[in-house]
Amino acid sequence: MLKGFDRLQRELEEAQRAMDELDGDIGVVNFDAQDPNSIEVAIQSVSQMIDERIGRYASNQFVAPIIEELKEKYREGILQKAAEARLEGEKD
């Protein structure tokens, strides 16, 4: 029981460290909104940035889902930004 509690506490502390390391600027990607390949490279770059920052905590039960959520969130963000840029381009 105590062993399980210790483990939980250790994981929570580790998760807190991961969150501290994640806080703030992660990076910037540039892409051509018309080019699927360029968008894909940007998505992979963001994924790598997140892995570089907190990937070493991937086995932590609290951090693992956050890593996936962040990657998904920024993937959606890039695709959304690309779609908006294309719409803007069509107006011009």
Add this chain to the structure above:
Amino acid sequence: MSSDRLFAEINNAVLDLQAAQFQTYERPLKRLAQLLNHPDLQAYNEELKKGLDLDEFINRSQGTGGSMVGSSRLIWPDDQREVLGLQLLLIEKLGQEPDYAVHFSFQFFYSGRKVIASIRSLTGQLIIPFARDYKTFVLAKTNTQIDCLGASNGGAKSQTITNYGIFVMNSQNVSMENIQNLVQASPDKAIGNALEALATAIAEAGLPEEKSTEMLEQVEVLAEQASLAPPNRKMGIVKACWTQLVENADGIAKVSNLLREHGPALAGFFETTFSKFGM
């Protein structure tokens, strides 16, 4: 259909597939297969597919897998034309049988338990590079004179380089750095600069920490809104709110100036009030 128009439509189908979810991937995949089957491309397709056997390729590749899910790998030939031809045959098959796309991507592009993750992996690693190489192949054959930009982006009118800043706020802690990141992403520089100046003025006004944090949090919320692109709809309350925000850069600048001038007095007021009411 002109080749520019055809490749622009192929590019659009690939973009749609890239952004698709599990419920929506079938339509762009079918559309892509239809476009690749366009009569204008028949001669090139026949050349690419000549002498190739997709089933034999898949069967051979399936033999590479062990008992683990997703351990199979595709055994591509060395000849680039054959690679392109097999990819073309494969996309045709996936377009005709979208359910097979799930099975195929799970087997050869496994990327976790989520089905859409494997479809995305298939799209990123096979379909997107294919669309690029296929266009290069066809245009080289037709010797069509297009600019190098068109060659890379499906004949789109112009290249649109977009910046996307990644910053994470994982706590309620508001920071000047977060606000600066947000305002830099703002498409309207005037509102971005005004919000940054306001945040600086609040931070330097000497206010009690709780009050300063509370005010900065509110600026951060505004900065988050300003960092977004304008809503697409021309009319509507959301667009009106956004416009109201970005058109108020002057008003925000005035508040910043007032804070700079009267910050110490304001700080004294808050301190007195806080201590009086035990806050």
